[in-house]
Each structure stands twice: as C-alpha cells, then as structure tokens.
Amino acid sequence: MEKRSRSFYLLSAFFGLFVLFLYGPILTIGILSFQGPEGGLTFPMRGASLYWFYDLFEEQAVGDIWGSFRRSLALGLMVMVTTVVVSVLGGLAFRKKFAGSSLLFYLCIASLVIPSILISLGVGLIFNQIGLPVHWASSGFGSQLTWTLPFGLLIMFAVFNRFDKSYEEAARDQGATAWQTFAHVVLPIIAPSLIGVALFGFTLSYDEFARTLLTAGSYNTLPLEIFGMTTNVTTPVIFALGTLTTVFSFCIIGVFFLAVWLFSRRKDHSSDAGQGMV
Amino acid sequence: MTSVPKIRYSRRSLLKTGGAALAASALPAPMVWGQSIRDITLRQFGTGVSNLNEVATKVKEDLGITLEMTALDTDSVTQRAATQPDSFDIADIEYFVCKKVWPSGNLQAMDASRITNYDKIVGIFRDGKLTPESTIAQGTAPHTVGFVEGPGGTEFVNNESGWMTLIPTIYNADTLGIRPDLIGRPIESWSELLNSEFAGKASILDISSIGIMDMAMVCEAMGEIQYGDKGNMTRDEIDRTIAIFTEAKQNGQFRAFWKTFDESVNLMASGEVVIQSMWSPAITAVRSRGIPCVYQPLREGYRSWGGGIGLSANLSGMELDAAYDYINWYLSGWVGGFLMRQGYYSAVPETSKDFMSENEWGYWFEGKESTDDITSPFGDKLAGAGEVRDGGSFYDRMGAVACWNSVMEENQYMVRKWNEFIAA
Amino acid sequence: MAAVLLSFLVAPIVMIVIVSFWGATEYSIYPAFQFDNYEFLFGSSVTYRVFLNTFKYALITWAFTLVIGFTVAYYLAFEIRSLKWQIALFLLCTIPFWTSNIIRMISWIPFLGRNGLANSTLISWGVIDEPLEWLLFSDFSVILAFVHLYTLFMVVPIFNTMMRIDRALIEAARDQGASAWQSLTHVIIPLCKPGIMIGTIFVTTLVMGDFITVRFMSGSQRANVGRLISNDINLLQYPSASATAVVLLITVLIVIGLLLRLVDIRKEL
Numbered sequence: 001m002e003k004r005s006r007s008f009y010l011l012s013a014f015f016g017l018f019v020l021f022l023y024g025p026i027l028t029i030g031i032l033s034f035q036g037p038e039g040g041l042t043f044p045m046r047g048a049s050l051y052w053f054y055d056l057f058e059e060q061a062v063g064d065i066w067g068s069f070r071r072s073l074a075l076g077l078m079v080m081v082t083t084v085v086v087s088v089l090g091g092l093a094f095r096k097k098f099a100g101s102s103l104l105f106y107l108c109i110a111s112l113v114i115p116s117i118l119i120s121l122g123v124g125l126i127f128n129q130i131g132l133p134v135h136w137a138s139s140g141f142g143s144q145l146t147w148t149l150p151f152g153l154l155i156m157f158a159v160f161n162r163f164d165k166s167y168e169e170a171a172r173d174q175g176a177t178a179w180q181t182f183a184h185v186v187l188p189i190i191a192p193s194l195i196g197v198a199l200f201g202f203t204l205s206y207d208e209f210a211r212t213l214l215t216a217g218s219y220n221t222l223p224l225e226i227f228g229m230t231t232n233v234t235t236p237v238i239f240a241l242g243t244l245t246t247v248f249s250f251c252i253i254g255v256f257f258l259a260v261w262l263f264s265r266r267k268d269h270s271s272d273a274g275q276g277m278v
Numbered sequence: 279m280t281s282v283p284k285i286r287y288s289r290r291s292l293l294k295t296g297g298a299a300l301a302a303s304a305l306p307a308p309m310v311w312g313q314s315i316r317d318i319t320l321r322q323f324g325t326g327v328s329n330l331n332e333v334a335t336k337v338k339e340d341l342g343i344t345l346e347m348t349a350l351d352t353d354s355v356t357q358r359a360a361t362q363p364d365s366f367d368i369a370d371i372e373y374f375v376c377k378k379v380w381p382s383g384n385l386q387a388m389d390a391s392r393i394t395n396y397d398k399i400v401g402i403f404r405d406g407k408l409t410p411e412s413t414i415a416q417g418t419a420p421h422t423v424g425f426v427e428g429p430g431g432t433e434f435v436n437n438e439s440g441w442m443t444l445i446p447t448i449y450n451a452d453t454l455g456i457r458p459d460l461i462g463r464p465i466e467s468w469s470e471l472l473n474s475e476f477a478g479k480a481s482i483l484d485i486s487s488i489g490i491m492d493m494a495m496v497c498e499a500m501g502e503i504q505y506g507d508k509g510n511m512t513r514d515e516i517d518r519t520i521a522i523f524t525e526a527k528q529n530g531q532f533r534a535f536w537k538t539f540d541e542s543v544n545l546m547a548s549g550e551v552v553i554q555s556m557w558s559p560a561i562t563a564v565r566s567r568g569i570p571c572v573y574q575p576l577r578e579g580y581r582s583w584g585g586g587i588g589l590s591a592n593l594s595g596m597e598l599d600a601a602y603d604y605i606n607w608y609l610s611g612w613v614g615g616f617l618m619r620q621g622y623y624s625a626v627p628e629t630s631k632d633f634m635s636e637n638e639w640g641y642w643f644e645g646k647e648s649t650d651d652i653t654s655p656f657g658d659k660l661a662g663a664g665e666v667r668d669g670g671s672f673y674d675r676m677g678a679v680a681c682w683n684s685v686m687e688e689n690q691y692m693v694r695k696w697n698e699f700i701a702a
Numbered sequence: 703m704a705a706v707l708l709s710f711l712v713a714p715i716v717m718i719v720i721v722s723f724w725g726a727t728e729y730s731i732y733p734a735f736q737f738d739n740y741e742f743l744f745g746s747s748v749t750y751r752v753f754l755n756t757f758k759y760a761l762i763t764w765a766f767t768l769v770i771g772f773t774v775a776y777y778l779a780f781e782i783r784s785l786k787w788q789i790a791l792f793l794l795c796t797i798p799f800w801t802s803n804i805i806r807m808i809s810w811i812p813f814l815g816r817n818g819l820a821n822s823t824l825i826s827w828g829v830i831d832e833p834l835e836w837l838l839f840s841d842f843s844v845i846l847a848f849v850h851l852y853t854l855f856m857v858v859p860i861f862n863t864m865m866r867i868d869r870a871l872i873e874a875a876r877d878q879g880a881s882a883w884q885s886l887t888h889v890i891i892p893l894c895k896p897g898i899m900i901g902t903i904f905v906t907t908l909v910m911g912d913f914i915t916v917r918f919m920s921g922s923q924r925a926n927v928g929r930l931i932s933n934d935i936n937l938l939q940y941p942s943a944s945a946t947a948v949v950l951l952i953t954v955l956i957v958i959g960l961l962l963r964l965v966d967i968r969k970e971l
Binding site for chain 1: 711712713714715716717718721770773774776777778781786789790791793794795796797798799800801802803804805806807808809810812813819850853862882903904907910911912913914928931932935940943944947950951954955958962
Binding site for chain 3: 548
C-alpha cells in the first residue's frame, strides 16, 4: 500500500468528526435511556438503570408502541416488495423509448421533490371528499409509494444505463427464452442493486412521517406513534426505543454487509453492489 | 401482503366501509354473528390527558369491552372528530370543541335518561352554576354546548333538554405554573408572564383557542385591554392582544411554545422555562420527579376547561349499548378517582369519593391539609403530610373561574392571526 | 407505476389546487371559487417573512451540507482505496438513519439545552460562565438539525458521481503539473456537478417542505412555510393550507426548474 498523504489524515479527521456529529445525538439518547425510574427527557441524569428498557415492553400510559411497530413493519415490507417489483419492471420498460416515457420520468422527479406534506394533504383531502376511510394500508401505502418508487426507479435507471447488453444477447444466442434470459442472466446481475432498492424502500417507508401523517387513519404507524410519544410521554422510554432501534439497525446492517460480502465473493460483482447501494 | 392479527374490523365498520376497506387492507375479518357485549371493540381517541391505557385495562376487566385508545394533541383531536367520522366510535373531546364538531353531524346526541348518575353530575355541566348563587364565567361554558333539542338535534339549547352532546368526564381550572425555586418571590398576577424579569424563560401554549384566552388573561391583568367578553373577542381586541404578544415574542420573552402538556413538563423540569401556561397533570408530573413546581392561584382567577365523551353518529345496536355501558361505568367512580388523584375533577365527584382514601379526598377535593403522603395513581409521591393543594378546595378553585375555553365568532380570523403570531 | 403516480401524486395536487379556492367553516370545507385564501396569504406581511425565512434555512443548510457532504464524499471516493472499506464506512454513516428521525431530532434537545451536555461541558472547561441560550430553540438549532438530517442526501449523489470519474483524468492533470488544489477545482468539481446538483435538489426540497424539524428545534418559535401549512391543517383550515401549499409548490418547482436547467438528470444517471 502506498504512503498516505497529509490530506488523507486531515480528511480522515474530518470524516471522524462527521461521524461523531452523526452519532452525537444517538449517544445522548443512549446515555439518557439508562436513567433511573425517576428520569426525564433532559439532563441532569437521575439515577442509572435498565428500568426504561423493561418499561418499553410494558404497556404504556398512552398509545401502543408494539402495535404500531408491527404496522410499520408490515407497511415497510409491502412498500419494499412493491417498490422492488415496480422499479425493476419500470427500469426494464425504460430501456426502450416509449410514448410518454419522458413525461413519466419527469413525473417521477416531481414526485421526489414535492414536499411530503403536500402529498399527505392532497391524499387526505381526496379520501375525505370521496368518503373513503383513510387507512395506513391503503392511503398511507399509496402516499409512501410516491416517495419510494421514484427512488427505486432512479437507482434502476442507473443500473440499466450501465448494463452490458451483450450478456443478454449471448443468452439469446444460446436459445434462452425472454423469461430465462431475465431470470438467469439479468436478475443475478442486478440482484445486489435490488437489495439496495429493497433496503432503501423499506427504510424510507419505515421512517416516513409527513406523508403518513394525514393518511394513516385511526391506527398509527411507528413514526406517528413516536411523534405522539414526544408529545405525550415524558419519560426516557422513548430514548430506550431509540437506543434499541439503533442497536437493531447495527445488527441488520451487519447481516446485510455479510450477505453482500459473501455474494460478491461468489459472484465477483462487487462493483455493482457498491453502486447499487448508494 | 402481511396481515396484522391485532387489528380487527368489527362487523359494523366492515359492513359500513364494505369491500373497499377489505380490498384495500386484506385484513382478516371475523364475521361473528350474535356477538356478545364482551366481544365488542370500541375505538376511542382523545388527548393524552385522559386517554390512558389504564382506563382501557380497567374497562376490559369490569365490562369486557375492548377499548382501543389513540392519543393525539388537542388540534388533531378536533380535526379527527370533525373530519374522520369513520375512524372512531367514542370521541373524548373538550366542550368548546363541540361548537366546531357538532355541526358536522359526526356525533349523536345521548339520551340523559340512560345515564344512571345523570342527577349527580355537577351543576357546571347542567345549568352552568356550580352553586345556586354562582355567576357564569365568560367564554364557552360547558352547559351552553351541552344539550341539543332532541335525538337528531343540530342546535344547542340553553336548558336541560335530556339530550346531551357530551357526557362530562373531567375538567379543571387552569392557571400559570411556576418554578418557585428559580423565581424566588411570590407571583400573584397573570401579568407576570410578560414581566421582563423572565425574558427567555417564559412559555405559552401553542393551541390557538386556549392560548388566546391565556393571552387575554394576561393583557387584562396588565390593564392594557378591557374585553367585552374574553370568550368572544372582537377583531380589534384580537389584533391588540396579538400585537402585545408579538412584541414580547420579538423581544425574546419566550423560550419556546408548547403544544401538548408533556412538552410543558419537559420545559419546566429541565429549567428551560420558569413561568408558563400549564395544565394540572403537567405540574403533577414535574413534582413527581422531585422538582418544585407550583400551580399558582392568581388574583384574576382561573381559565377553565371541561372534557367529555361523545358518541359517533355511526354507533347503533349492540355497539351503542356497549357505549352507554361504558359511559355509565365511566361515571361510576373508578375513573373519577383515578383522574382526581392526578389533579383533575370528576364530573360526578360523589361516586369518585369511594375510590379515594379520606386523605386523598381531603387533599384533592376539599382543599384540606394532607394527613399523609399524597401519591399519584402511578405511585409517585406528589406531596408529603401537612401540605395543601394550590388554590384550595374544589369550590374555591372552580368558583374563581374567570373564563372558559371557547370558540369565538371570529374564530377563523383569530386562528389566522394566531398563525401569524407563531410565524412572527 | 403510472397509475400509482396518477392517483397519489397528480390527483392530490389537482385536489389541492381546487381546494385552495374553496371556503371553510369551523368544521368543514365547502366548494366555492373565491380568492379569499390567496388574498389573505398575499395580504399579510408575515407570509413574505415566512417565505424569506424558508429560503434562508434552505440556503444556509445547502451551503453547510454541500461543504460537509463534498468533503466526506471526496474522502470516501478518493482517499479510501478498497471497496470493502468504502462500503463499511458508508454504512457507518447510514446507520443513524435507521433510528427514527424524530427521535434523532429530539435527542438534540437534551444535548443543547440550558442544562444540556454542550453547556455543562463548556462550563466545566471554563470556556463560558453562563449557559449559552442560543444553542437551543433558535435558528442555530434548526439549521444544525437540518444539516444533521440531510447531509447524507448530499454525500450519496456526489459520491456516486465521483466514483465514475475516470482516475486517469486526475493522473493526467497531475502529470501536467496541476497542484492537488488545481486538479480539485478544475477536474473533480466540474465532473461532480451532476452529483452536486442532485444533492442540492434533495436538500433544498427537503428543507423547504419540512415542518417538523422547525417545530421541534425552535420550540415552535420560528416558522417556515411547511409549518404555516401544518398549522392550518391542524386548525382545519384546509383551503387556506391548500393555498399556501400551492404557492410553496410553485416556488419549489421554480427552484427545481432552475436547477434542472443546469444538469440533465436523465443523462447523468
């Protein structure tokens, strides 16, 4: 390995600071979540214990954390699957020019940039005027798709733009049907990116607040529940939840990283994997 | 699609929303005919003040009804009651909100003859008078929006017609909360909120309909504005009130604004704020952490509010019966005791008495010196022996109400001005 | 795809535009065609101030996220040589995003508060005697939270374009005697422009549409357009919220339109 320049160390330090900045608040809540039973949401600390972690699994005075967690999980998975399927299909479709393709493309961009609360407001208004009940799995689901689909699609564009068509041609030349070509050639190549899309779709949905705000109906999703908690709960239980999700994410990402690593060792398509994720 | 076992559509809501909901959600839907009251699920929403899971647990135990609670902030509660009639069976709302919600037709009037303890409900919610001699305060007093002329009534009537919009649940007299340890001198008037001594350490609530009343109390106490009726201001009065507070805001008087009572707890407990508009349970919560906090009685009197539960217009048959059972249970004492021990008042105090110790009843209701430790229903110590509740007895406190939370005729104008105040 | 976008994107927007001309009572909205909502909106000086404030937040946040994001992306793309490390460090940056952003946001409050970590640390070091009041519930805290939440949206696209820069170009520049700084400004930055643009679009739209960060971090003391809208929604004033939304939408689209003129996204993917 060649010798590192001075700028490397400078930038490393900068990066370190950046990571610290990202994790700073997480550390704060990490510390505060270990308070004693008398603790509040702010410093100074009052005692130290695991009390609030136990409390998290007890019934809260208001709300229903685990119910909303299950809903968010279900919604996240629904959004994830839909996003992956639709963006692959969309990506495939966009490889050829078709009527209205650029309109659709700009619609996607528009969908990405329009402030979430507008979608929320609009969908809420429509359901209201038509007289349909809003529900997280109908209106909430749809509103979230306006955010995850364009994301997934853009990633797929990036992937297909760099896709070497000669693989497919080779497969076709060998007599593979269109479906076989897709299943055995295209899919394995784009698989790492699909993991990226899936992860993206899930995360965006799982964490989406504004779009679900007016479209979730009578049952809260997790972010809405947390929002409710910030206004209804005065105990560190909410921080315990934060700490727990962070630890949980570390595990998931660890597993994911391991999977990609194994995958890239097997397939040696690691460069695609790296780009798909970003 | 993944199904979530916990969510269950009751037969009624399923029939009502029909295939659309089914197709959209694909959730399992048990079609059980001839269900008994024990299988009934009622969906209730309200603020975190009274929408407590303990109530749901207890009602499940006593009646077998499953109560699904959703807690929201005050504005969201109004919003849901007015715009999403399908999303609830029972609305736990404040009386003044009635003026907004009732005309939408989302609630149904309740037959007072089916309310067992109707006769024991305090006068405030019936003829408006706490005692026969009391005068009625300004604002939207609960009795003025408490009754309609009949089952399908749309107009509020000024007498006990036997058809109620809401069943009163809890109410209280609000004032300013202070941190005596950080202020170090007596506070006696609402005008202290804008005292420059507390610059950067004051707060007011960002709920327009309530905040404007607190503002009015302050402006009147300062001698800046004489209101005709604080509960029904003119445009000019609104403008002048907001102007005074906008100036104070721009001078850095406020540390923050809060929207739900728990936010006020955090502001107070962390010492960010030393004087602010506050609600009783917030004081209780601050104190239960061992931090001194006083719900300061002020010479201009209290700003009062009342909450109640209303029935969704969609309720009928067995669900409606269950809802009446629930209401009767609500007024039968356990909930009242549970809430009174947090500093609210129950609509039927006599029944609650049985669920409180003599010491608790004396402290919370009669304003007597406590003979032993006072603890909250959650077991936190709130006061030791020999302490007296701030403001004294029920009659002292509810008798000194200067104004009720209200919806004014110029409400829309006020809301816009309020929005400007927050944005200024 | 098109159906989803039509029913959940186009239709809502159309609805908002329609409703913005409606009237409202205390509890409901009724169809009408009136300009009241716009009249009130444009008639109030607060509206202009709020829009100005929104732009201010967007601009400052953009500047910070750009500088930080570019530096981080540069570090990851050019200073880290092995892909495995790039991915690992990258993931390190994304993990905090898995904690609900509301939790992340409110966790600044105990950090910055009057008795918070920052103040007590500074006091114990003897840097200050009195707690700094402006750390929390101020423009500072709002922007801090924005930068914290959205820097990654800048890092990702810039990193993406950097990875596609042909290393030979940089070698060539160096061979021609360009200093590190010169190759940065003359080669890398121009080539990263698409990534910077995409990041810019993300950050500006996210900041302009935000309402919850502003509410929490300013203690409801500051306002941007999103908050104006959400206040109206909370108070059931849907038509007036819609009118504000329409104006915001037009503003955002103009900004994005300008940005898109500078870069052809489709080609750059």
